[in-house]
Amino acid sequence: MNPMTKANLFPSPSWPTVPVKDEASAYPVHRIFCVGRNYAAHAAEMGVEVDREAPFYFTKSALATEHTGAVVAYPPGTSNFHYEMELVLAIGKPVFRSDRATAQKAIYGYACGLDMTRRDLQLDARTKQRPWDLGKDVEQSAVLASITKATGLATIGPQRIHLEVNGETRQEAHLSDLIWKVDEIVSHLSHYYHLEPGDLIMTGTPAGVGAVVAGDVITGGIDGLEPIRLTIGAAE
Template identity: 45%
Template structure:
């Protein structure tokens, strides 16, 4: 058996509701502009063009609880609440009617975004990596298995900041449903057990300040509460 030349990094993982077991994270895929109202607020036409994806490092996933740090190199950190899809099996070229069979469970997460860095990257035609893939940029609630929650196709998704409702929508407003997202993504990469998919955010994204208290959820899936730390 080969030895590593340095200590191997810890395996990123997510809590499982009601269990001491944890879900190991392999890769994190995020769907861009998957709610029509959010696409409009970001200046796009919400047609059913093929979905697009970006990624975050596996260790960007942290608990959606306690204090989440305000990241460096930004003055415009935005919240984006999303339903998280956790895959328990993988495949390539997965048919839509088979896609939900890959899902282990669901959770609720945040796609935190350094919007000012994203704007600069867009204007310069550069990648978004540093705007999306920074440390602690993907808080996630405890996951709940399909046996407990089924496959949510409708239900309220929402986020409050300091007690004020900022984002609200319904899962049935997704331009591309979970099965379609999995199927389309599997044309580009071979999906594997441990992959997480952040499925898109409704409208209402806005800037966060240090000390802000966030509470969000997806009806029938879960809720989270956290505080944004100091700069």
């Protein structure tokens, strides 16, 4: 028997999905790439310089996907759990080693997302020059609203991006503040990966990140996109 055809030892989860506005079918999530330090004011509040030579990335497991409206338990191993409001790109066609124009055409749609972060673990790893996995690749930490097709958002730039905690505004900027624009990000990343439908890219967060505790309600939005909401539950 070909070992590749053997039955699984245990049930394997199916790909998580994200609803698409005005579509009956959902978008399956295969990979999640995240751009670091893509707003100058956020880099400054984190005490670091912006690298303007090229974007840099970290990743989250697709199984970290959670839907807007969820209640997520305060995660283990942290006492400094942070929100990060982000524009998310959904890839809709294969793209590899592309120029910016081709990269733009590969974007299927856009969504609001939250990159929830164990900030204390991220900063400890940064200080020790270690990977950020414990701080960033957290269960239920890639919170996503419904995807709006790219045709419904003709130009990326003037839109306001914002986040509130218990109704109080904590983050507010415009997508024009992105250091690396959406077509630049997709083009650059496509020189390192064969990007495919199912790949999401979280494009970075504005200044104003901060901690949340059990009972807090996070809301956020980007002009023209479906808004996002998350409630922080008690620790398990």
